[in-house]
Amino acid sequence: MKKLLLPLAVSAALAGCGGGETLEDVKQDTKPVTPVASVKFDPSNGVISVPNDILFSGTQDGTLNIPGELDGDSKPLLSRAGYADPSLALGGLDGWSTQMPYQIGLNTPTGVTIDAATVAAPGAVRIFEVVMGDDAQTEACQNLSPALACRVVSELTFGPTGDFVSQLSEDGQNINVIPVKPFKSNTTYITVLTSNIKDTIDGGRSLTPSSTYTLLRQEAPLVTDAQKSLQAVIRSYEQALVSSESIGADEIVYTAAMTTQATGPVVGTIKQLLASTFGTAKQPVVAVPDQDFMSVADKFTDLGLAAALPPELLQAAGGIRYLTGNIQLPQYLSLPKNGEDAALADTYWQALCDNGVAVAAAKAQAGGQLPEPEAGTVDAQCNALSGGQLRDLGIDAQKFVSKYNVIPKEQWIANVPVQITFPLSEAPETGYPVVIMQHGITSKKEDMLSLTLALSQAGFATVAIDHPMHGERGIDVDGDGVDEFNATTKSVLHYMNLQSLLVARDNLRQSTADLLALRFGLNAINAFSQVPLNFNTNDVSFVGQSLGSVVAPSFIAHANLPIENELLKAAEPLFKVGPAALSSGGAGIANFLVESASFGPVVKTAVVQGASDLAVSKKFVSYLQEGAVADCGTFAGSASAFAACAYNTFVANLEAEGDLASIAAINGTVDQFAYASQTVLDTADPLNYAPLVRAVNTPMYMSVVVGGEGENKGDQVIPASTLPRNPLGGSTPLAALMGLETATESKQSTDGTAGRYVVNFSQGHHSSMLTPSFDARTGGTAQGHAQATAEMQRQVATYLASKGLILPITDTTVIAK
Template sequence: MKKMLLSLAVSSVLVGCGGGETLEDVKKDSTPVLPLASVKFDPSNSVISVPNDLLLNGTKDGTLNFPGELDENGNAALARANYASPSLSLGALDGWSTQMPYVINLDVPSGYAISEQSASDPTAVRIFEVVMGADQSDEQCKQVPAGIACRVVGELTNGLTGDFVSALNGSKNGIAIQPLKPFKAGKTYITVLTDSLKMSDGRAVQSSSTYTLLRQEAPLVTDTQLALQAVIKSYENAVTSEGALSKENIIYTAAATMQSVGQVVGTIKKLMAGSLATGSNPKLVLPEQPMMTVSDALAAVIPDPATRAPFQAVQYMRGSIQLPMYSSKPATKEISSAADTYWRAQCDSAVMVQGYKAAIGGTLPAPQADTNDAACAAMSGGVLRDFGLDSTRFLTKYNTIPQVQWLANVPVQVTKPIPQLLGIEMPATGWPVVILQHGITTTKEAMLGLTLALSSQGFATVAIDHPMHGERGLDIDGDGIDDFNATDGKGSVLSYMNLTSLLAARDNLRQSSVDLLGLRLGLNFVNPAMGLNPTQVSFVGHSLGSVVAPSFIAHANLPLDPQVDPLFKVQSAALASGGSGIASFLAESEEFGPFVQGSVLLAANNLATKAFVTFIATDAASQCSVPDGIEVNPQNPVYLSAVAPCAFTHYVAHLSSTGDTQSLAEIKGIIQQFVFAAQTALDSGDPLNYASLVQAVQTPIYMSVVTGGVDGNKADTVIAPTTTNPLSGSTPLARMMGLQTVSETQTSQTPMSYVVNFSQGNHGSVVTTSFRENAGGTAQGHAMAAVEMQTQIVSFLKSQGLYLQITNPAVIAN
């Protein structure tokens, strides 16, 4: 962000104060002045609390501008790889997170404190949804300059039963604001602090001197000052326009525009639909092949023939589908080379195109045939072009067409009932199909455990691996060994959920969703002789498969064209062990949390990191096992990364036992900063932002959540039902999708959506009856939970949301 020069000479502030008194007179009449707390706000020195739209100041492509991101001319000064940094990754976005808590920092004098009661007072912290200038969808506001608040849409409610809550932050030097409902994607909100915010002695918290200058009526000096003054005054005018608030009571305002969500995936769906005209659309190819059963396919993982014998009634087949990949391949096999593999726009940002148009007199040159410029113009109705203006090509609401990097020939797993062994007949239209999507670090084959239950009720299934999982790993150096594969035994979870490049992690989530769209469309073109009915398609997702599902389901069922819509239609869906608020649930996960937090602490590269590395060298080496082939060497990043999860757990325990609260607080602050940046970067791939769309398209949804509570059975140890962030976890996602919590069999005349909480079971129970020791409980309880989950899924999908069979109350939480 260019610095906003707000320096005013002290003498100019004092002009008009009156004269005539001598210094001695002042001394005699003076009374002691007690220091006052104030809101920290000084944009000239980059002192602003985020989220804040002042970081959109001077944007050339519609993305946020962060210190160090731009050169002196306001152009991107960094290589694409630099945006792997958690903080700079936000510079690739067109707005802020819809769900993350945030803090407005205060300057509190030493020896004084802020009243905790006032910090939670609904009159002290208020939030208004507003329409900003240049909004082309609003007749009243489209002629108002960008960055200026035009009008208020409504006020949010501060309180436990409302839209958000406010309180003092943990350090007691800021106001923490926690959304209880996600903000609307793409909309702008103004946060207001008033003089109801008090110090503990009853005196009101003050505006900063900079804010006081900006809100004054007298015009300021420089163009930058005048522009910022107009912005602040527009905020205050907007929030006071309806008379519920007076300017005299305002001590601070800040606008924050939420980032766009869904436009890019929506554009990909349109491009897929458009490819139907040329026949270049994805097609599921399922050739004739020797008879094989799921029992045969499971032989490698279930050696006992008797255990897998029931699966002899399910046919196993292999096919393929060609899908467009929007992430480029890493240049080397080092994880760092994946930093700039995130999606890239095919065209220049519309913001840049409009700026260029104005600069050359208002008329753009006609596109030349057979050029990318012509393709951009054709696909966007002339809004997007390629003049070589945009070096970063970030995908935003102003630039929604991603560049296809390569085409992947993706293996497809297909199962079908064997009618004579199951005692059922294939419908004349073919078997209805269930798309299965597996969890992180597993494979499509892990979903085979569901196929018997589905086949017995007449369902076929199709499944593909997530990107960089199973058969879709990447072998960069050609040695026959995958260098990027998140599946256990083949690589690291970072291959997919790349904490070293948050934009790459976000786009892996988006790739998973668009792969499912391509698979769903490709089902319509399978050989009819294969006996699959592409007009009756449902979905089951487990873990990561449930995380990407809301985006897939919402986009699949959003109306596009009456002739095309049936080709994408998903009739109903079942989600198991998913959740929203990805950054928060990963950081707090019992299984993944130590890995995430340890990795973040290592990457912080500060004094806290050095202390952690010293602990690893002196203490952790004897307590943490090292994977085969890795030398014990605290100077080796590979070794540090390998032992970080174990070492972090021991380190925190050590700091707690020694009473080192300062170090613990510093580590907590580092993790919180990372979670804020990570969630903001991942937001457009997070299921919470598609929950309302899932409701809008009225797709019946069933969801299972392991809440535990019987025989020591823990709640889900991978994705917890709830976290410290009330919008993160399985339960908040279910609530935001409008699912009804039930514990008994349900029958209805219209399709319904339900969530069932399980008192027994584990994260993987939906696909296996196996006992998961770290989940607590008993082997019998886990097995019963697995059977019950599968029974519920089958009854729900078969009835398309009209019926949910709940048969075993011993595993159901009330």
């Protein structure tokens, strides 16, 4: 991992420095600033807090323009692999995070302290949803530049039960803004700091704007076009706010706009691309070749698991048939060029076409007439799929997939093995209902077989595939029969790629796309099976474990959302998914990875190693090469366990030495990484699809191991909550945003309406839905863990079989109160 660049600096070009009098020159003529606290804001010297839409300045494709991306002529400086840097990865995004807390930096003179109580009070920080210029839905805004604020829509509610809270950072140098509800996607907000924020001197003096901001908000004699443009932007923010009569001009100390990312259009486009193959040779189908029946018990024997299973379970597994099939799935991730981990850096999704921003700019520059496309392009396809908004004219060098470029390029077709089970009992007249099962990270589809007994007893057939770069879908670059890339057998970082966050994001999106194609392909399983099958493909449910639960909200929302294209409406029912059961999932992926007892030290190890500009990083690398071998040698067989031991021991040594400065440097670097990584991962994060799952009213059950009294610690992989880092991270916030009711006793519908529930377990561990084994990291008892597994499986099977009408809770000793 390359060193972090956050806090982000803005290039001088944003303020138009160079040529004539600069903004800095103008400031020299102003009176000395009164020594009171002010907001850090000086773009000409690279001082700006993020998120801030000023970083869209100079964009050629509607994505953020991060310093270091482009040269002075707005031409790319970076190869695709160059975006592996966590900060530069933000340059591939069409907006900011919907959920991450953010900071606004302060200048506090010596002896001046901000009154924390004033920062945490209502009215100190205010946030407004706004409509920007060039908005087609608002006539008065259509002719304004999209960089200018047009009108206020509404003000967000302050407070722990509202939309956000604010607080002073521990060091007193920043104001923290913390969402307690996610921002809407593809929406612009203006954050305002007000004069209600005061210091502790002379009864409290108000926070002041920086001298640069003061010049920009006024009709100051600025010189260059870039300076004037930035001035127009700041003035538009304040004018929109004041004209709404929501706030007075004298109350405003600072404003910053942020536009959140568009989280759904790309995967929504993939659904339409799949639908367009309906009835053609390109339609994905689950094909089952002729084969002898074997049982799940036989498969357990093949996997070497039979000896570890209770005899009664193995006997019952003998009554479940096991088959294998395959499906051809379009892959939007490109293949690595060699077997080195660094080769994954540029495999993230690429758009098929030139983006709409570049096309519109080229059209305007050419007087409305675009050049003819060169031979060999996909211009006709881009033109047809987008109604003329997207073309392939060679004018978009980077081709980032975004809301301005929603069609990803199909890189290759994967022949993906499909695991299939069904009961020996005769199928109902309508056929066996089907459950799609999706496994967790570093796991594989075969690990879901332990759940098939409960599902088969409830009458279900099941299908399952591996996530990309898991199980049988590892990547063997050189064809020697050994995978170079496989998160199941090699490294979790091959999938959750901390070396290239855009790749990590698109691995998650590929998992969603694969599930959509699998669901679509199920419709043909009876026709394309050379073994007699009778599956009811109109009755499909879903079960996700861990990572399978993380990608589930995006999959379920997109599967059940209507198709707007009337020509493709006939395919809409072929994607439908009924009741779903999730276990050990969570939102705020970057935050729960950092807070995870299992993965957190691994993440932090990678981050600190990569922060080569920190003195403590050099010390840590030296420790890994020398002392860690002695301290953590017993974990040498597991890279993740070794990293966890090494990191925890290193930090403990710093604490023992009283080296608080190094610990603060580590925490600050991890915070920067968490902000950058969550922002990049946002379009794949389940938090952004939870409201859609609620909107389509899919029946949903979720189990969460929260722990209980004594030694019961709860899930050690994905925590129930990531407080205080992020109130929106973890399992519990995801359940709340999906609108799930906490159930502690059995539920049964009396009106035919499916219930939507989350059940919190006091016993068990991250994988309890699949295995009754004891996990000492979680605490509790072996008996309690076994009981939790039995209770979870009973709940899942009954809930799905009853279409969400019944949730049995029979063993209350493992249910958290």
